[in-house]
Amino acid sequence: MTTVLLLGAGGSAGANVVDALRLSGRGYRVVGVDISPVRLHLSLADERVVGCRPTDPGYADGLRRLVQTRGVDMVHPQPDPEVIAVGALREHLGAMTFLPSQAALETAADKASFAARMARAGVPVPQSTPYSDLSTVVAQTEVMLHDHERVWVRARTGAGSRASLPVRSGEQARAWIGWWTSEKKMRADEFMAAEMLPGREFAYQSVWQDGELVAGQARERVEYLYGFLTPHGQTSTPAVARTVKEPRVDALALAAVRALDSRPQGAYCVDIKEDASGDPRVTEVNAGRFFTTSNFLAHAGLNMPDMLVRCALGERLPRLPSSPLPADLYWIRMVDMGYVLVEGDRLDAWPRADR
Secondary structure (H helix, E strand, O other): EEEEEEOOOOHHHHEEEEEHHHHOOOOOOOEEOOOOOOOHHOOOOOOEOOOOOOOOOOHHHHHHHHHHHEEEEEEEEEOHHHHHHHHHHHHHHEOOOOOOOHHHHHHHHHHHHHHHHHHHOOOOOOOOEEOOHHHHHOOOOOOOOOOOOOEEEEEOOOOOOOOEEEEOOOOHHHHHHHHHHHOOOOOHHHHEEEEOOOEEEEEEEEEEOOEEEEEEEEEEEEEEEHHHHHOOOOOOOEEEEEEEEOOOHHHHHHHHHHHHHHHOOOOEEEEEEOOOOOOEEEEEEEOOOOOOHHHHHHHHHOOOHHHHHHHHHOOOOOOOOOOOOOOEEEEEEEEEOOEEEEEEOOOOOOOOOOO
């Protein structure tokens, strides 16, 4: 029996990894770790343990102790801070990790550094600029607004559209960042500005081994969980998503991964959005962990969490063509209502009251 130590088990992304591993039928034993003893109650891991933050002095020793006492074969982190921390400890844990290179992890974690890396490699990305000080925010934003109707102000690190706001003036950007700095939640140099892309949004999830693509699949985010409550209408977490056949999206995602990491290994999740002309651009890559809805593709027949574990343990899996799933498989989810996979031609198959 293979034992997986899953970090972030109390979150929805961790829960969906567990769902995918269960779906494989391989009998994985999952030891779920989370820093929240409250959220840990939601986890369906076989064993649950309260962990500590990567910044805590006992973090490394605690992980090594869990690996030894629970007979762990592989450690898989889902929260971004733990991906970075586990990557730095990968040679000292006593279990496999199967993560991208540390340089790739650290570049991907900083959206401004990542955008610069992609631009140098010729990978299309939104025009962007990092902020350095609150006093320069207005001028930097106005320069970008000269060419764009709106500018996307966002945190340089984190997920879920953290601290993001679309603005139409430099004063709006300064006020937004000023609030965060006045509340001592973030510094001005932790923000960046990016061109606002108005088109469709895609997500490409992939697993790589020895520099080769094992499997990758594109999907489109159609609706967002509670997006109507945000100023920009999205939360980066879809309530409705669908598989797509978009060769340009696939090619761009693969180019981004290869530009980030010279020998890709592990999980890479690429966010892509269309500009006003309908051309796709890469907005970020989450390296070393899966998208929240990793079980969507697993239920559709492409179980990447299972593939990742098998690759980590030395199995050489067949290389699949990019985006092998049929188009228009819909994944519909809602808080407290679970999730369901629906074929596109059945999406609106209900009787109607007005007929």
